[in-house]
Amino acid sequence: MKKPLIVITGASSGFGAEMAKLFNADNYPLLLLGRRVDKIKALPLNFDNVLVKSVDVTDLESFQAAVLEAEERFGKVDLLVNNAGVMLLGNVWKQDPSEWQTMLDTNVMGVLNGMKTVINSMMDRKGGTIINISSIAGRKTFGNHAVYAASKFGVHALSETVREEVSGHNVRVMVMAPGAAETELLTHITDQDAVDTYENWKTSMGGTTLDPIYVAKTVKYMYELPQEVSIREVLIAATSQDA
Template sequence: MADRKPLVAITGASSGIGEAVARAFSAAGHPLLLMARRLDRLEALGLPDAVLKKVDVRDRDALAAAVREAEDAYGPVDMMFANAGVARLGDIAAQPPEDWDEMIDINTKGVMNSVHAVMNGMIARKHGTLVMMSSIAGRKVYPDHTVYCGTKFFVHAVSESLREYLAPHDVRVIVVSPGIIDTEVLDGVKDETTLANYRANKAAIGGGISADIVAELIIDAYDKPQRAIVQEIVITPTRQKY
């Protein structure tokens, strides 16, 4: 269909902000490429015009193959939301290095694999948007967030460089930096002291905010004319002071 809206790709689409963004863009009429390690969760969303792929963003070839399949069905990816990530928070001196490896591989290499799968096509078309999932922890550091903060600072640095590189090609790079959001992020925290402190802080500020609020901001930024860019979205609960 000539009037069909362009394809939107989302990694980590099975829950949290990824799921909320998938629902928002589907409601707006976009076909979707939804990628996650939990295919059953993607299927449970029941969204129309969606290619669902079980993809680990550490697997560059699988991610690129999913993009090709979806583009064959719905045309070029116009927005890639590089959202997949994990938060293995904990005391850096006691934390298993394997937790560092997982965060580094998913939160940094996974983001770059997502960008790589679509960037050259966007350059050739002189149109497209990369939405990069960072965190308030990519702007400041926190105890027990050492490696996680490092991965999110990486996203900020890479995004700034990519934005400068892609600007002459009319490709936008938007960084999303949420604070405490109601998602499943705590499911990956194994350190009991860190988990208790996080929950206490969350309770002290009245809880997190809905992922739907973040999704609304992303779709609003995407819908701006291509020559206008919201460079970064920073969203936290009002009572979150740090």
């Protein structure tokens, strides 16, 4: 039986790359979106069942065009994982406002663009799933995380609101909120004091944070439950994470 199309944003590394590998190994057709397509194409995937497109999630038109191309090849999107995100830590009084805008555009507008692209079709078909990747920083605050936390609190709020609005159409909107994890997010930070503070915190917990594979496995489990079952929100972190 042919499996339905899955779209994953931010698929070049971290959670997105691990999800791509898991779903691909189970023969799901995939649309993988990211700005670094060379990294996506270097993943150990069977690309016979994969379309890779260079898309900035803040660009609604290119997002929609990529999804349309994938749907013409594989059928309608059944799962969208809004995974693309950036984490630029720092204090508000020191941080360049352009970094605030980057986080808000990618972490909030990118999620909205993805939802806008697929949700009408899902409602019409009375089925489909959207999983928004947020953060524990969308539920509690941390030093140096003010704008990042604001963006992730926003993801939780918009996800819960839309979930309420579309549940009657048999469409699921779920949130996956990981704690600190071994991804590339830290490499984007320009404030060295913020990086040092994070690294000291990580060392105080034993130097190990969450392996992205466990986020990917949990997302796959959430999706593969029957359509009438919705795990609304998951918070997942390394056992040693103390906050």
